[in-house]
Amino acid sequence: MSFIELENVTKTFGGVEILKNLNITINEGSVLGILGRSGAGKSVLINMLRGMKEYKPDNGKIIFNIAFCPKCYRADPPSKVGQKCSCGGEFEAERVDLWDTDRKIYAAVRKRISIMLQRTFALYEDDTVIDNVLKSISGHDEEESTYMAIDLLEMTQMTHRITHIARDLSGGEKQRVVLARQIAKEPMIFLADEPTGTLDPKTAELIHHALLEGVKEKGTTMIITSHWPEVMRKLSDYVIWLERGEIIDEGNPEEVVARFLEQVPLPEKKEEFVTGGPIIEMEDVKKHYYSIERGVIKAVDGITLTIGEGEIFGIVGLSGAGKTTLSRILYGLTEPSSGNISAKLGDDWIDMTQSGPLGRGRIKPYLGILHQEYSLYPHRTVLGNLTEAISLELPAEFAKMKAIYTLKVVGFDEEYAASLLNKYPDELSGGERHRVALAQVLIKEPNIIILDEPTGTMDPITRVQVTDSIIKARDELSQTFVIISHDMDFVLDVCDRAALMRGGKILKIGDPKDIVEDLTPTEKKEMLTEE
Template sequence: MSFIEVRNVTKTFKGVDVLKNVSMTIDEGTVLGILGRSGAGKSVLIQMLRGMKDYKPDQGQIIYNIAFCPDCIRVETPSQAGQKCSCGCEFQAMSVDFWNCDRILFAAIKRRISIMLQRTFALYEDDTVIDNVLKAIHDHDEEESISIAIDLLEMAQMTHRITHIARDLSGGEKQRVVLARQMAKEPMIFLADEPTGTLDPKTAELIHEALLDGVKNKGKTMIISSHWPEVMKKLSDQVIWLEKGEIIEQGNPTKIVKKFLQQVPLPEKGEVFKTGGPIIKMENVKKHYYSIERGVVKAVDGINLTVDESEIFGVVGLSGAGKTTLSRILYGLTEPSTGNIQVKLGETWIDMTQKGPYGRGRVKPYLGILHQEYSLYPHRNVLGNLTEAISLELPAEFAKMKAIYVLKAVGFDETYATTILNKYPDELSSGERHRVALAQVLIKEPKIIILDEPTGTMDPITRVQVTDSIIKARDELNQTFLIISHDMDFVLDVCDKAALMRGGKILKQGNPKTIIQDLTPTEKKKMLTKG
């Protein structure tokens, strides 16, 4: 039964078409996958289906075929037409032009749509896990609500954190609570925009299994965008391939994914790079803190780590392993509880635990960091974010040339890079903002670069371009990289060495292929072994 009809939709932002004459039909109970490069229009289409402000189509229509109760104004899926509503009235079949209907009907439909967004954890940070889920449950008494909440948290495999405060959770755990919250709303449509882009493979697999059990297998209608080919094949009934705002292919997930991946180039493989001597030394570094709910938390627990000059070193591990805390300690954003941290500057070793201009202040100008929760200056355009906003004072024409060069390095073609220089962050897609944030780090050419999930929102083609740019930067500028990543293919392609973290400790170090085999799901282990 036809549920959602997208008819000749076009959406323009500041003269640029981000969706161009898009048409498709989504049947009730099916899962539509949206595949495409960063900036292709995936998130715009999902936000439009959700009814988010500023995403009204400039041309075309979004039609929802629904069952509507005229008495209590409840909205249900079209198959419920003719059935009795809980108020006693009968549901009536209705076709609604979503963006041109009255406000009451618009709000009624919007309430029945749940959404999971990339890098956004919509939780009450000071509430417990179960309270976060309970606040999303309506029309049930207290006992029923608690039972439903527990079932949903069990589905999301979060019952072990049921009384923990949300702010104490790792990113992967937060995303699983978000899933439980959105399912608690009993939606008729579930939207997921890159829900596992920044998660480690095992946590991502938990989310995918929960989406399979809680949404797809229960016959709910879902629309999901992802750059993980496995997600498209595993969860989708049909796939559309968006390219520069247009649907260029649609149909069978396996066939569409295969054609999409055929255009992904292999990373450039140069000669084995000869690294220098040690440039970073961390000895017995610990970061312990106290949580009322969890007691003593050992975020980093006795780390010993050495990174050589010009080495690309990866740190992998499940969500909550302590990887981000480790990177923040190295940069000086988080004070270690104990331990010794040394960074070599020229021929001098600097104590990074010592504050002030004679301690880590001497090294800071030579360090760059891309945070997992990166942010750009919202009131500066892209050129401003890459120059004045980070105190990079350059002549106007040279600043523009350098900005275009570094934007090309992170996956933009030259024509588009020139176009976006005058755009502001809110005019870019999430993946484009991520790449600009990476460019913001690279443009200052720091000696040591710390990247926390640098490819989390990137499509496979952009990921290869970023891989090549990191290797090129290392080869040409003698830069050293410490990379925190859940992207196993990226770690294999770019890193010289890797370390596996678990429970705040480094369990082993060595060849990235060997390290990753201890982390990835069974199927990928077999694939890596065969490779």
């Protein structure tokens, strides 16, 4: 039964067509997969289906065939037509043009749509995990709501954190609670925009399983976007491949994915690198937190580590291993509980545990960091974000040239990079924003660059481009990279050495290939996408 119909839909931002004459039919209870690299228009399409006002189509229609109760203004899937509503009314068939309809019907449709966005950990930070889920449940008594919340947390494998405060969770754990909250709304349509793009393979697998069990197997209509072919294979019934706003292929997931993968280039083979001597030294570094609910939390537990000048060093581990805390300590954002940290500037060693202009303040201008939860200035253009927003004062024409060069470094071609300069962050796809944030770090040419999950929202083609650009930046600018990642495939491609981190400790340091060989079969499955 036809549920959603897109008729000749076109959307333009800043004079550039982002979606071009799309015609798509989505049946009730089916899962449509939207495959494509960053910038293809996937997120724009998702937000358009969500009814976000700034994403209103320039041309075309988005039709929802719904069952509608005129008594209480409830919208449901079309199969409910003729059935009784819980309010006592009867569902009637309505063909609704989402962008040209009564305001109350528009609100009724939007209310019945759940969405899971990429890199979004929107929770009530001071509430417990179960309270966060309970706040999304309506129409049930207290006891029934509690059992529903527990079932959802069991589905997302979060029952071990049920009484923990949301702010104490790792990023992967927060994402699983977000999923439980969205399923708890009992939507008629579930939108998932890159729901596992930033997660380690183990956590991503948990999310995929929960989407299967909590959404697909319950017959909820779902539209899911991804640049990861495996997501399309596991979750979709039908796939469309978007390329710069146009459908260039569609059909059976296996067949479309196979043709998509033919377009993914292999990264350049990196040569063995000889460092210029130590540039970062850590000795027995610890960071312990204390909470009433959990007692002592050993986020970083006795790390001793030396990183060489010009080295690309990976710190690998699953969500919650302590990687992000370690990166914040390295940059000076988080004070260690104990231990020594030194970084080399010229011929001098700087004590990173000491604040002030004679301590880490002296080396801060020469450090760069890309956080996992990065952000751009929404009211500045891409050019502004790459220059004035970070106090990089350059003559106008030189600023433009340097910005284009840096955007090329992170994988944009020159023509497209030039077209991005006057756009605002909300006009970019999630993957494009990620690359601009990376460019914002690289444009200041720091000596040491810390990248926390740098490939999280990037499609396979862009990941290869970023791999090559990191190696190029190291070779041409003598930069040192510390890469925090759960993506072992990326670390194998780009890193000279790597450390395996789990439970706040480093278990092994060495060649990335040696670390892979040291993993158990189960660990390989969790950290390598091809396993």
